Amino acid sequence: MTATEETVALSEPSVEEAYGRLAGAIDRGALATLFGECTVEYDGRAASSLGPGRRHVMCKPDGTVLVHTDEGQKPVNWQPPGSEQEARLENGALELHSRRENPDEELVVRFTDIAHLAVFETGDDGANLSVAGTEEDMKRRILEEPELIEPGFRPLATERSTPAGAVDVYGEDREGRVVILELKRRRVGPDAVGQLNRYVEALERDLHAGVEVRGILVAPSVTDRARRLLATNGREFVSLSP
Amino acid sequence: MTATEETVALSEPSVEEAYGRLAGAIDRGALATLFGECTVEYDGRAASSLGPGRRHVMCKPDGTVLVHTDEGQKPVNWQPPGSEQEARLENGALELHSRRENPDEELVVRFTDIAHLAVFETGDDGANLSVAGTEEDMKRRILEEPELIEPGFRPLATERSTPAGAVDVYGEDREGRVVILELKRRRVGPDAVGQLNRYVEALERDLHAGVEVRGILVAPSVTDRARRLLATNGREFVSLSP
DNA sequence: GCCTGCATCTCGTCC
DNA sequence: GGACGAGGTGCAGGC
Structure with missing residues (x-):
């Protein structure tokens, strides 16, 4: 079996x-993959050029395009969902043009040799991914x-808004002082301290009357620099893992 | 042609x-792709479970595993480069086990039906991607x-280190005041202001003697909230696109 | 190995 | 549609 309505697979077409x-495949809203010798040009938020090489290209029905080399988890080039695809024959090469607007971005994959092409009918994906x-x-x-x-400690609200953004957890300590928590699921660096500082300062300014606000960073652990920044700014740390 | 040393392609194997x-393929260090009905279990930095559905699985020679549904740019599940793969037959199903250490993470893809399997020899990729x-x-x-x-304005150093991290550009203004720049290639929000604040405050503390440090955020544009935070903290903004 | 910050980040959610 | 922050972020560069 080499081709049915379900799956098309061609070697060296x-x-x-x-x-x-x-x-x-693009027309029918199927998922298409190609593998072969190609170059890739991209222009949009940035611009890039990729010389000839053997790569894997995936074209999803939702408009996503992914170009993968034999290394790395991230595609070397891509186009986001919602892009419009078009296949073209140009000077004996197969070109996949992908375009989207807002921002204006274009990706062109130019194949000079196609080792394999496959087209799959996807149907609905259960898509029931649960994460813990x-x-x-x-x-x-x-x-x-x-x-x-x-x-x-008494939590009073989550996602409480401040002029600097929403605070993860807002509450009071046993002495009635305002406490805000910034939660991180993994070891934190200086950026998380900056975030906590922004919220504390915005809240103290917002409550004006010289109110003291305690800021606690809650995460499995902290880096040295982050710990120093916490100390310098008078913030606290509580270790907790997700 | 259905199979050579170059490419193996099987429909409904x-x-x-x-x-x-x-x-x-795993043994030879080739790139393998599968498409078919499968479930996915993951346990590591987090944990997740994905019910049955038709998905595309890519297995790279560098140890990367990617599971894609018909939607989205990101894989629904994955395993990073450096992971170890193993194929197994279990109760009439094909399982792909992927494991890595530090952190300990495991991914299991269990296929109950395989619509297509392909194996590609990748050879060296030119990998000459240039980005602007x-x-x-x-x-x-x-x-x-x-x-x-x-x-x-006179730039004096780049990546100058401070107790809070390295500053993008460090220099002096026409009056000899210290100026630091935080550069962003796109429109910035509150996080970038926080970053700039961290650097300015760390540097003022570091230079002690009551030195005033000007902090300028350089980006194509700012959000409203970021602009307010800049004003509140006495920082500046210069519009510049990459 | 860890730390730090960029990224065509992507993605969801809320406004 | 923009803004904001989480993410199993990935990734490079420095130490």
């Missing part, structure tokens, strides 16, 4: 044959068991 | 045949033409 299959161990999970645990932060 | 081909329009490009332009910031 002619450029013309590949063109027809690719155009058909997120920052959201940490938040739930803290709301259920506020003593994980410190004895007497 | 038996589980046993697919197992042999996949194991061989990065933050690095902005920095070069500013060093060549400091007046893009303001008349009389």
